[in-house]
Amino acid sequence: MPDDPRLSLILALADDELILGHRHSQWTGWAPHIEEDLAFSSIAQDEMAHARMLYRVARESGLTDRDDDALALGRPPEEYLNAVLCERPNGDWGYTVARQYLYDTADAIRVQVLGDSSWRALADAMKVIELEEKYHRDHAVTWFNRLAEGPSLTARERFAEGLTTAIGEAIAVFEPLSGEEELVSEGVLPRSNEDMLGDWLGELGEALEASSLDYVLARHGPVGEMVPTGSGEIPVESVDFTVPGVVRRDGRWMHEGAFAGAGGRRGRHSEDFLPLWEEMTALYRAHPGAKW
Amino acid sequence: MVMRTDVREGVGREVWEALAGVHDPEIPPCSITDLGIVERVVLSEQAIDVDLLPTFAGCPALDVIKQEAEAAVRSAAPGHDVRVRFVYSPRWTSDRITPAGRDALRSYGITPPGSPRGDRVVIPLAALLPTEGATCPFCGSANTVMESAFGPTLCRATHYCRACRNPFEAFKPKTA
Numbered sequence: 001m002p003d004d005p006r007l008s009l010i011l012a013l014a015d016d017e018l019i020l021g022h023r024h025s026q027w028t029g030w031a032p033h034i035e036e037d038l039a040f041s042s043i044a045q046d047e048m049a050h051a052r053m054l055y056r057v058a059r060e061s062g063l064t065d066r067d068d069d070a071l072a073l074g075r076p077p078e079e080y081l082n083a084v085l086c087e088r089p090n091g092d093w094g095y096t097v098a099r100q101y102l103y104d105t106a107d108a109i110r111v112q113v114l115g116d117s118s119w120r121a122l123a124d125a126m127k128v129i130e131l132e133e134k135y136h137r138d139h140a141v142t143w144f145n146r147l148a149e150g151p152s153l154t155a156r157e158r159f160a161e162g163l164t165t166a167i168g169e170a171i172a173v174f175e176p177l178s179g180e181e182e183l184v185s186e187g188v189l190p191r192s193n194e195d196m197l198g199d200w201l202g203e204l205g206e207a208l209e210a211s212s213l214d215y216v217l218a219r220h221g222p223v224g225e226m227v228p229t230g231s232g233e234i235p236v237e238s239v240d241f242t243v244p245g246v247v248r249r250d251g252r253w254m255h256e257g258a259f260a261g262a263g264g265r266r267g268r269h270s271e272d273f274l275p276l277w278e279e280m281t282a283l284y285r286a287h288p289g290a291k292w
Numbered sequence: 293m294v295m296r297t298d299v300r301e302g303v304g305r306e307v308w309e310a311l312a313g314v315h316d317p318e319i320p321p322c323s324i325t326d327l328g329i330v331e332r333v334v335l336s337e338q339a340i341d342v343d344l345l346p347t348f349a350g351c352p353a354l355d356v357i358k359q360e361a362e363a364a365v366r367s368a369a370p371g372h373d374v375r376v377r378f379v380y381s382p383r384w385t386s387d388r389i390t391p392a393g394r395d396a397l398r399s400y401g402i403t404p405p406g407s408p409r410g411d412r413v414v415i416p417l418a419a420l421l422p423t424e425g426a427t428c429p430f431c432g433s434a435n436t437v438m439e440s441a442f443g444p445t446l447c448r449a450t451h452y453c454r455a456c457r458n459p460f461e462a463f464k465p466k467t468a
Contacts, residue, residue, distance in 0.1 A: 052349075125380055
């Protein structure tokens with residue numbers, strides 16, 4: 001884990017964008033129609049650019065001496081701090097759109113909060129990112145409405161399945177960072193992850209209830225911890241259904257206790273990460289320090 | 293746009309004109325000064341520093357623009373140490389595009405972003421239908437729909453004109 005909590009924060013943000021951007025780019029040439037091909041390709045291009053901006057901020061702030069290529073492509077798997085949600089394969093269109101909706105609505109909250117960060121360079125980058133992310137969120141909301149409210153029951157069911165699969169790991173986007181208390185007390189992270197998660201889950205619950213899809217919150221995936229990447233440990237399905245992580249209380253959906261797919265912020269990843277990392281970094285590993 | 297020309301005004305003007313000769317490779321008629329991405333030019337005895345603002349963070353033209361801006365400034369002010377860099381503050385918004393830049397976009401078949409204030413177009417009858425679409429760069433109608441917020445470059449969206457039945461592109465509005 002990085003010694004400086006600011007590095008943990010900015011790598012979590014940048015790695016989320018890089019890894020999800022990589023997944024989005026895998027739709028290039030394969031999306032159901034050409035507009036979506038363009039949409040996911042463009043969103044991927046934006047996300048990777050945001051990652052690059054943030055890696056540069058990390059370097060220019062003196063937190064690392066590695067450049068953006070070395071940070072994006074030159075780290076061992078256990079040093080990537082992305083949320084597990086971002087590394088999952090695209091699956092079907094229902095899962096892709098569900099994940100994009102969950103990620104971009106969650107991202108919107110932290111981008112807005114970090115626009116007020118006491119870390120000036122990070123705040124400036126977030127204000128640029130905010131204007132571009134609006135288009136991603138509009139895209140996701142359009143698809144949410146079309147699949148949730150559209151005439152096709154099959155589409156709605158597949159979207160609901162996608163939401164069910166993704167929701168637990170989407171909650172873990174807000175998994176606390178190492179050294180988070182220090183970040184919050186110094187105003188670098190103006191609001192804690194738990195606090196932001198409360199807002200997001202409240203909004204999400206309302207959107208799902210409006211489409212009668214809130215049942216997906218009650219039956220999301222198992223809660224568990226990722227094993228350390230590359231450790232050789234076998235993942236244990238340590239499922240404790242008594243702590244589902246999400247509860248409905250006083251008419252509002254809330255987070256309680258555990259995280260599904262937790263560990264991303266500490267470099268612990270799912271079985272899907274290593275193949276992604278191997279492909280993504282193959283060229284850079286074959287030619288260390290290569291420049292375009 | 294702030295231009296500090298207090299040191300040597302003549303050089304300042306030449307540098308600015310050199311930058312005005314650099315065009316966005318993705319929108320050739322549009323110069324970088326008209327796009328509003330030249331934020332600051334600082335002249336000193338030995339050096340010229342130019343701060344540019346990226347339109348979209350992932351725009352692949354940024355590196356080309358930086359190189360061409362450096363070359364243009366160097367040839368306009370030989371003997372100076374020229375440094376061109378991109379900065380993120382203030383953030384670029386699409387209302388920084390000048391009226392000349394909006395004309396240049398339109399001449400390339402791309403509808404300028406945001407409010408059409410100051411734009412002169414001939415309005416056909418079809419445009420009087422109550423719609424809020426982007427103005428068609430071909431016929432001037434506002435009876436248009438956005439087909440996709442994405443397009444051939446990060447800064448353009450895809451639209452369709454119901455009046456003249458042409459697909460067209462519009463520069464994406466980027467404002468707070």
